[in-house]
Amino acid sequence: MKLHRIQEELLALLKRSQNNPLTIRGLQDELGLSSTSVVAHHIKQLEKKGLLKRDPANPRNYSVTGDEDGVRITYLPLYGLAQCGPKGSILDGNPLDKIAISSELIRFPMNEMFLVKARGDSMLPRISNGDIVFARQTRTADNGEVVVCVNDGEALIKKYQKDKQQVVLSSLNSEKYAPFTAAADFRVEGVVKGVFSYKF
Template identity: 30%
Template sequence: MSGLGNKEIMAKNINKYMRKFDVDRKKLSSDLGISYTTVTDWIKGKTYPRIDKIEMLANYFGVSKSDLVEDSISSIETIYNQLIPDRQSKVYSFAQHQLDEQTRLQTNNKVIVMMPTKSTTVEIAGKLSAGGGTYNDKSCVETVEVGSTPSHYDLAFQVAGDSMYPTFEDGEVVFVKETNDVFNGQIGAVEINGEAFIKKMYLEDHKVRLVSLNTDVDENGDRLYPDFYSDDFDDLYIIGRVII
């Protein structure tokens, strides 16, 4: 057994099987009929599922309950842990891209487990880029089905890109409270020169620093999504605070 606690082990194993079967938080929440917030707490290791929910998860993924509650370290992890940080970053980046490619190739052969679903229709006000910027066409409003919604929100957007992974996934619907009061370190929805972003925000002097949560690096060790700034020369509009 590693030094991980029960909640962290459970979170690690749920995430492993979500990746294996190409299931995101939204789909898992909808398929299980469990709130998006509860599922998010499980996969982030904030809470531990009750025994009946563990059995439900095991049936959903087609594994035993012990596969979810017990920790196991594979040989590749053993090798990885012996590498220096610079080499670990390169191995992780390569493995992540291999997994992404595999997932795309398996799209038409996914294992789908049918469960009772509950859904809510919400209006999408546009897209928030988790990458290089997305034009915010406010006239293009569409509706989508989601597993659950916060009790109070003003706008819903769809994430485009993976720079905010693992907290926010490409295609995920996020909910925003319209306000100018987005404090340092909070996740905000912001429009810069007509392009909309979802980023962690910091006010530094008279500039806003926008930070991505995805820490993947390229083969040279450089971040795929480095921080960037907006200053007085930009047309900056804070849409609001993303509800987590």
């Protein structure tokens, strides 16, 4: 893909500064450009070309897609399971890290994907403490799916079940953790599509 010289330099700078994102003004200064509007223009062009994904709620949170040794790579933010506040989203916070993922491994658009670091033992044996969970952003889920959700201000990974009256959230480690009814602020953030474990 042919890029404008400024876009090439901007993309390289965005890659280098992913763990400490620069402001638009900072990008302008680093690239020696005449104005922030020039930076904004080229950022939009990179987004249109599918090389950059920014979080609308937090523009300094972004993912860069590129080619490394012929493999198309996307750098995705990794979030922790944390308190989100009454109207907060797990995706509003600052990522713990950026992780390079081969785009060929994902069967849906990369801009719909996010990563979560699992916590605790409630989803054993499928998901262990510290595992990286791959989720597809969505506000809905089917019965029986495992979801990343917000419930009572807390980000969770749970099995989803809905009937006409209520949503019930349950753990896969059912001998230790009982199912419970979702709170008034419950909402789905994404459906779990895969798990990467560090265990060997």
